[in-house]
Amino acid sequence: MWSKKFNKMVIPRLTTAHNFEQGMNIYKFLADFQFQNNRLDLSWNWGIMKExxxxxxxxxxxxxxxxxxxxxxxxxxxxxxxxxxxxxxxxxxxxxxxxxxxxxxxxxxxxxxxxxxxxxxxxxxxxxxxxxxxxxxxDYSSIARDKDGHIFANEIIIPIESQHETFTNESAPQDNNLKRCFPLGSEWLYAKIYCGLHFADTLLKEVFPIIVETISQQNVLKKWFFIRYNDPSPHIRFRVELSDPSQYYFVISTLNTLLEQFIKDGQISTLSFDTYTREIERYTPFCMELSEELFYQQSETVLKVIHQSTSINDRWRLAFENIESLLEAAKFTLIEKRDFCLQMNTLYQQEFDNNKNLWIHLNNKFKEKKDWFDKPLDNLEESKKKLNALQYSIFNTLQSHNEQDEFKSARTSLLSSYVHMFINRLFMSDQRLHELAVYHFMVGYYKMQIGKQKERMNPINYRSPIFAKS
Structure with a gap:
């Protein structure tokens, strides 16, 4: 691949953990193209059939x-x-x-x-x-035998040297002052708690507030956040930044004590600890630490919603509010908000095979829920203020370190990641389906707002549709 503009070879690289297999064709092509001339990999990949x-x-x-x-x-x-x-x-x-x-x-x-x-x-x-x-x-006789003819079950590793030029997948370091990896015993603790989907919500509602409070009482907690993950089985990934790394094993002891009974009862199958590796390319060197702070405030907000309400409707309303506040912080116009949500909605529709019945169902659901956009959740004012302040700080920082075209591209990438991670934390399961639904509803909402805006500008000649097919 060659750039006419810069007269240079283009080597595509996907710098996030996003699953491109079900994306748009051009996106899949570029993501596949990144593996050309890489180090030889002879492993078999079943792709979408692996499950x-x-x-x-x-x-x-x-x-x-x-x-x-x-x-x-x-x-x-x-x-x-x-x-x-x-x-x-x-x-x-x-x-x-x-x-x-x-x-x-x-x-x-x-x-x-x-x-x-x-x-x-x-x-x-x-x-x-x-x-x-x-x-x-x-089924197969080994070639390895002793002098009496007895067969040994052996494994032979055969090195193969390629004569072709290869390109590495490793990204060029962007900020030498920003630490990337945090092994066990450092200032970041990373725990994986394997449990069922429903029990994960129970843990977040009843146990995580106690865990966070216990660590906070030692005055060593700087920030923490969680995500839900499903590889190879459902679990919560819990990350804690400590002001004093010497208290690392106190935090491990706290987790062991508070989760011990659930492990004995089989509600938690495994509690393990790992190295935390920052996704610096995904969140940019300038916004990495701010992103971690945002994840901290998102996690605190989600815990409050889970603790205060058992209604799934409150989670939907918070998801709508979160996207709107993020797009406001990114300084999107009303048209840009609609276009961003439409672009993301289209990507997710392709992932779900443009299912017509699903689309009809979402349209009907939007008609039921469209009044929610004007009814913000109560009792979360302080959390929303913190989130809004952080979001504005992130996008101002991003803009100050990038030219206008680069800023727009990086802004869109960050927005999609932030929304994705918030939906992941907010909903118990089927997060990608929920993300599709949230984007679908936001497209409908912004279309309504654009229609009302046009009607105010030209009330006689313009008739605003309440909802139109995206």
Whole structure:
């Protein structure tokens, strides 16, 4: 790819964690194009089919590109008849007796005819979704043998050197003064709490306020935020910035103490800790720390809504208010607000295959909810003030560090990320569907406002439609 304007090669790079597979064709092309001339990767990628319960072996001539794989859902409780339960799953998915249970790059060979192995797999299934992979050494004789002809099950790693020029995926450092990675024991603590979707809301409502208050009482809490995640199974990602890193293990102890009973009861399957790596390219070096502060205030606001109200309607209203306040802070005109929401709505509609029935359903829902736009949520005035002040500060900072064209592009990218993360925190599940719905409703709302504006300017000749197809 070549730029006529700059007479230089263009090497596209996607600098966010966004899933481009279901985006617009030009977006998918550019995102795929970034892998041209990269380091050779011989792994097989199932793409959108990876969630299928049964995936066959993929071979090319005498090379196995991908072993057969079976995906088994997490179970609510240990079955009363373990052997019969496993036999039913084997029959349903055609799973052989000898298989490998996988977790990341760790593999364990198990025999589903063995009661002890059945215990192992059922214990795993009670905690999380289970991935089984075929065991191929039963079918193929290894070339590695001893002097008596006994076969060894071996793995050989064969290095391949490419003669072609390769490009790295690593981004050029943009700000050497901004720290990127925070390992265990540093000023940022990063915990992953694996639990069900509904119980996650219970934790956020009943336990997280206690966790935050306990840490705050030690005068070491600078900020914190959370996101909901679903890889490989549902969990809350909890990040805490400490003013005194020596109190790191006090925070771990606090989490262990307050979550211990839920772990014993099986409501939390795993509590783990990891390195926090900032997405500096996504949020820009100038706005990274401000973005973390925004996530802190967003998380505090969401906790208040979850604690104060059980109504899903309040979450919808807060989502509408949040988008409007973000677009105001970004200094968007009314037309620009509509166009931004329309652009995002179109992207999400493509992700959901432009489902006509869904579109009709959303239109009907908008007619029900359009009065909400003029009814702000009560009891959140202080939180909204903090959010608004931060949002204005972020976009003013962004503008001061960029030329006008660069600012507009960076502004749109930040807006979509901020909305995405807020919806993620606000709704219990199906966040991408909720994001589609929120953008759809905002398009309708801004169309109404534009219509009213035109009608005020020319009340005789202009008739404003209440809602028109986007």
């Amino acid at each position: 299928q319960r049964r995936l066959p072996r993929i071979s090319y001539k005498n090379i196995i590109l991908s072993r057969a794989q079976w995906r088994i859902q997490k179970i609510a409780k240990y079955p009363s008849n373990p052997q019969a339960f496993i036999k039913n799953i084997q029959a349903e998915l055609a799973i052989p007796a000898m298989v490998i249970i996988s977790s990341g790059d760790n593999e364990l060979l198990i025999n589903l005819d063995n009661p002890f192995c059945i215990e192992i797999i059922l214990d795993h299934m009670c905690k999380r979704e289970t991935i089984l992979t075929e065991y191929i050494l039963n």
